[in-house]
Each structure stands twice: as C-alpha cells, then as structure tokens.
Amino acid sequence: MIIASVTIGSGELVLASRCGAIFGYQLMWCFLLAGIFKGVQVYIAARHITLTGEHPMISWKAIPGPPSWFPLLIALPTIVVMPIAFSSISEILGGYLRELTGVSKNNDAVGPFVGFEFWENFWGTAVLTTCLALAMSSSQKMLERVSAFVIGLIVLCAVISVVMCQPSISGFFSGLFIPYVPDYQPWVETNYAETFRGRSPWLEVALYLGAVGGGTYDYLGYTGMLREKHWGLSGSEPASLKQLENLSDDQITWAKTWTRAAVLDTVVSFTSVVLVTLLFAGLGALLLHTEQRIPDDRTLLTEQESFLTQLHPQLRWLYRAGVFLAFIGTLYGAFEIYRYTVVESARALLPGWTQARHIHTWRNLTAAFCYGGGMIMMWLPKNIGGDILSKMTFGSVIGGATLCGLWCLAMLWTDHTRLPERLRMNRGLWVVTLIAGIAMTALGVQTLVIFFTPKH
Numbered sequence: 001m002i003i004a005s006v007t008i009g010s011g012e013l014v015l016a017s018r019c020g021a022i023f024g025y026q027l028m029w030c031f032l033l034a035g036i037f038k039g040v041q042v043y044i045a046a047r048h049i050t051l052t053g054e055h056p057m058i059s060w061k062a063i064p065g066p067p068s069w070f071p072l073l074i075a076l077p078t079i080v081v082m083p084i085a086f087s088s089i090s091e092i093l094g095g096y097l098r099e100l101t102g103v104s105k106n107n108d109a110v111g112p113f114v115g116f117e118f119w120e121n122f123w124g125t126a127v128l129t130t131c132l133a134l135a136m137s138s139s140q141k142m143l144e145r146v147s148a149f150v151i152g153l154i155v156l157c158a159v160i161s162v163v164m165c166q167p168s169i170s171g172f173f174s175g176l177f178i179p180y181v182p183d184y185q186p187w188v189e190t191n192y193a194e195t196f197r198g199r200s201p202w203l204e205v206a207l208y209l210g211a212v213g214g215g216t217y218d219y220l221g222y223t224g225m226l227r228e229k230h231w232g233l234s235g236s237e238p239a240s241l242k243q244l245e246n247l248s249d250d251q252i253t254w255a256k257t258w259t260r261a262a263v264l265d266t267v268v269s270f271t272s273v274v275l276v277t278l279l280f281a282g283l284g285a286l287l288l289h290t291e292q293r294i295p296d297d298r299t300l301l302t303e304q305e306s307f308l309t310q311l312h313p314q315l316r317w318l319y320r321a322g323v324f325l326a327f328i329g330t331l332y333g334a335f336e337i338y339r340y341t342v343v344e345s346a347r348a349l350l351p352g353w354t355q356a357r358h359i360h361t362w363r364n365l366t367a368a369f370c371y372g373g374g375m376i377m378m379w380l381p382k383n384i385g386g387d388i389l390s391k392m393t394f395g396s397v398i399g400g401a402t403l404c405g406l407w408c409l410a411m412l413w414t415d416h417t418r419l420p421e422r423l424r425m426n427r428g429l430w431v432v433t434l435i436a437g438i439a440m441t442a443l444g445v446q447t448l449v450i451f452f453t454p455k456h
Contacts, residue, residue, distance in 0.1 A: 013326060014092060014300050015392075016277045019208050020284020021294045021303070025168070025175030026182050028281060030208045033179075035274035037436035038213040039266050041404055044411045044425070044433055045223045046231075046262035051255055051423055052244070053233035055224060056407075057348035059414045068349055070410060075345035077398050078216045082338055083373025084395035085217070086128060086331065088388050091378055093327045094124025096301040100320070112381045116298065121378050128378070131328055132371050135335030153322050155272070158279035161307045165286045172282060181205055187292050195296055195389075203393055206447035209440070210396025213273050216403045221340035232258035245420040252422050283307045297387050338370055339363040397451060402444025408437030 019027050045056050052059070060070045098119045110118035181201050189196050227235040232255060247255065287306050288294065295303045301323055308315035343362050347354045354362065377385055385391070412433055415424050425433065 013276075013280055013304065013323065014295060015208055016212070016281040017284035017288065017304050017307075018295050018300075019204070020281040020286070021288035022184065022188055022204065023182060024285045024289045025171045025282070026180060027205065027208065028172065028175035028278060029177065029179045030205055031212050031274060031277040031281060032176055033439070034209045034212040035270045035277070036432075037209075037408075037440055038219075038404060039270035040429070040432050040436050041408050041411075042219050042222065042270070043262055043266040044408070044415070044429070045219060046226055046266065047259050047425075048411065048414065048418070049223055049226055049234045050232035050258050050262050052239055052418060053236045054238035054418070055344050055347065056411065056414060057220065057344050058238070059418050060410055061348060062417065063410065063413060070406075071345070071348040074216060074220070074403055074407065075349060077403060078220065079342065079345065079369075081395040081399045082217050082341070082370055083377050084391050085334055086370050086374025087124075087377035088392050088395075089327055089331055090124035090128040090374060091120055091388050092300045093127050093324070094122070095120040095298065096323065097123040097127070099302055114382070117382060124378050125375065127328070128331065128371065128374055131331035132335060132367065134328075134332050136367060149325070153325060155276055155279070157308060157318060157322050158276060158283065161311065162279050162282055162286075164311055165283065167282050167286055171285075176278075188294065191292060192294055192296065195294075200450045202447055202450055206397050206401055206443055207389075207393045209443060210393075210400025212277050213270060213400075215396070215399035215401075216407060217341055217399050218334075218337055219404075219407070220344050221337035221342075224340035224344040225337070226262075229261070231261045241418060241420065244423060247420075247422075255423060280304070280307075297389065300388065335367055335370060339366045342366040342369075394451065397444055397447045401440050402448065405437045405439065405441030405444055408433050409441065412437070 016031065019030070048054070048056055048059065057071050057075070060074070061068050063070045095116065098116060101123075113121070183201060184196055229235070233239055283304070287310065288303055293303050295301070305316050305319050308319045339362070342365070343354065343359060346362055377391065386394075412430065415430075424430075
C-alpha cells in the first residue's frame with residue numbers, strides 16, 4: 001500500500017489521463033508493461049533481502065570493476081532527481097489550488113515569473129511545507145492507513161465513471177496488448193503546437209513508462225523498509241553464501257515460503273497501480289480524446305474533473321477530495337520512503353557513517369534535501385528550470401526507466417553469485433527479469449538521446 005500510494009498520483013492521475021487524451025487507447029500497453037516490469041524489479045529485490053538479509057545495494061558492491069561503481073551509478077542519479085518529484089507534484093497541486101481558490105486569476109507577471117507561475121509556486125510551497133510537517137510527525141502505521149484510504153477512494157471513483165462511460169472493449173484490449181507507437185494526430189500538433197512541436201512520441205512513451213509505478217528513488221527505500229517487516233532474514237544480520245549453502249532441506253523450504261510475503265506484497269501493490277492507471281487512461285480516451293482536450297501545464301488536473309461531473313455536477317467535490325488525498329499522500333509518503341533510499345545508499349557507500357546513532361541524522365538531512373531541493377526547483381523561473389512536464393520527463397527517463405533496467409540486469413548477476421543454486425530464481429523469473437532489464441535500459445537510453453538532442 002505504501003508503494004501504491006506513493007506512486008499513484010502524478011503518473012496515474014495526470015499522465016495516464018494525458019496519454020488517453022493524446023493517443024486514445026493506443027498506448028495502453030505502456031502501462032501494462034510498466035506494471036509488469038517494475039513489479040518484477042521490486043519483487044526480485046524484496047526476494048533478495050528476504051533470503052539473504054542484505055540490501056541489493058550492498059550486494060552490488062561486489063560487481064567486478066572499480067570499487068562500488070555500480071552502487072554509485074544507481075545512487076547518485078537517483079538522489080539528484082529526487083527533488084523533481086517534490087517540485088513537480090507541488091506545482092501541479094499548486095496550480096489546481098490557484099484555480100479552485102480563485103486567488104489571483106489574472107496572468108500578470110510577478111518579477112521574473114510570467115503568467116500564473118508565481119501563484120502556482122505560492123500554493124505549491126504551502127502544499128510542500130504541509131506535507132513536510134506531516135511526514136516529520138508520522139509513523140509507518142499511519143502512512144499505511146492513509147495509503148489504504150487514498151487508494152480505495154480513487155479506485156471507487158474511477159470504476160464508477162468508466163462503467164458509466166461504456167468504453168470500447170475491443171479498442172481497449174487492442175491498445176493493451178498490441179505495442180505500437182503512433183504519430184501525433186493532426187489536431188494535437190495544431191491545437192497544442194507549443195507543447196508538441198519537436199517532441200518525439202517516444203518521449204511520451206518514456207514519460208508514461210517511467211512515471212507509472214515509480215522508480216529507483218522509491219524502490220531503494222521500499223526494499224530497505226522491509227527490514228522492519230522481518231520477513232525471512234530481512235532485518236537480521238546478512239547471511240554469507242557459505243551459510244546459505246549449508247542450509248538443510250527444511251530450511252530451504254522455509255526460506256522459499258518467506259518469499260511468498262514478497263510476492264503477495266508486490267502483486268497487491270502493482271495490481272493497484274496498473275488498475276488505477278488503466279482506469280484514468282481509459283477515461284482520458286473516452287472523455288478528453290474525443291473532445292480534443294489535453295491536460296497541459298495549466299490544466300494538469302482541471303480537465304479530469306469531467307470524469308465525474310459527467311455523472312453529476314456535485315461529484316466534482318469527490319474528485320477534488322480524491323486528488324488532494326492522492327497528491328498529499330504521494331508527497332507525504334515520499335518523504336518517508338526517500339529517507340530509507342538515502343540511508344540504504346549511504347550504508348553501501350559510507351558504511352562508517354551509518355551506524356545506528358547516525359540514522360536519525362541521515363533521515364533529517366534527507367527531508368531537508370528533498371524539501372530544499374524541491375523549493376529551489378519550484379521557484380526557478382520556467383525559462384531556467386523548465387516546465388513541469390519537462391522536469392517530470394527528465395526524472396522519469398533517468399530514475400524510472402534507465403536505472404530500473406540496469407537494476408534488473410544487476411540482480412541477475414547478484415542472484416547467480418550471492419545465492420546457492422537451490423535459492424536462485426527459477427527460469428521463468430530469470431527470463432522475465434532479463435526482458436525487463438533490456439527493455440527499460442534500451443528505452444531509457446534511447447529517450448535520453450532524444451531528450452538532449454537539440455530541437456530544430
């Protein structure tokens with residue numbers, strides 16, 4: 001529920017709707033593959049710490065090459081892009097609050113900020129500060145309860161609306177199971193020329209694949225949180241390869257039984273993520289695509305109100321409540337998970353500075369970094385820091401695609417060298433992990449090249 005609540009927000013409510021509005025049903029397969037690939041990624045890491053008691057970041061230090069090169073490759077870009085989530089999500093909700101409150105509806109420039117940018121940042125600052133205060137006084141139990149409530153409300157709203165819209169079943173399943181990247185339709189490039197001029201459809205694919213289900217910034221921390229669950233050996237001192245090789249048959253059976261906890265956790269989480277994503281993508285196709293309306297920087301949440309108001313005007317309040325719970329839950333949960341992300345990275349790279357007495361300091365520094373970095377990125381004028389979608393695209397390509405693919409490939413090596421044969425992945429899981437690793441790495445590298453290629 002923690003993973004689902006942290007990742008259900010901008011990716012699912014905003015980008016899934018945007019995908020449906022632009023492409024109709026044609027890119028539904030992106031969300032299905034994102035859920036499968038990232039579910040596999042999270043499971044193999046959870047499985048590893050359950051069987052060995054060792055976080056993958058520690059295991060990756062043994063990959064041949066310069067000392068700790070692979071943990072550095074994963075940790076440094078991950079930590080660098082973490083503030084993007086805090087700035088972009090706060091800005092999205094800040095713009096929505098500006099629309100709802102009616103404060104400063106004019107688009108007059110304020111200093112270096114053009115149009116509504118200043119008031120968007122003003123409300124975004126209030127949102128981010130509130131979420132920091134919540135996170136600093138929260139517990140994991142509170143986080144899980146809030147997460148469960150948020151997910152239930154969102155799913156209920158979306159299911160009712162989709163059923164009432166009577167979607168095309170054949171069109172939906174065609175887009176879900178036939179991978180295809182179409183060009184933009186003429187009306188997209190005509191009506192939204194400023195946004196889509198020179199923007200490759202592959203950047204949209206990477207944005208959706210990267211944003212849905214989260215990225216390494218979420219998964220490093222989530223895997224570390226399993227220490228508190230004490231599944232199998234998680235939370236215990238790591239077992240050496242020799243100790244694992246000497247396990248009896250009964251102990252091997254017991255160890256494999258513990259991996260069922262990781263399976264159940266992953267399946268529930270990513271089923272929730274994929275379900276909500278497909279529901280909102282379908283609503284985008286049904287209601288926005290047909291009316292040629294695309295959520296852009298100014299309307300990233302406003303356009304989706306029609307998903308419920310088509311049933312009854314007063315249901316807009318239900319939508320608004322769901323949006324606020326989802327986005328605040330995302331930021332609130334991200335503060336908690338990212339503390340674990342930084343601590344686990346530090347344990348691998350700076351073991352002398354991560355004794356029990358240091359953990360509280362690392363967590364406070366992480367919260368300060370995320371809050372301060374998010375504020376800086378939010379208040380940078382858009383002509384310097386880029387707009388919301390540009391920042392989200394960059395963060396998704398790095399942490400949500402490229403590094404996720406490398407993670408899967410590294411886990412294949414780790415599984416072979418760190419576990420005895422009787423505890424290694426079965427052939428089916430090994431093959432799916434390989435496919436996920438190659439696909440996400442290739443897509444990430446391709447879109448990075450496109451992203452940094454100058455537009456003509």
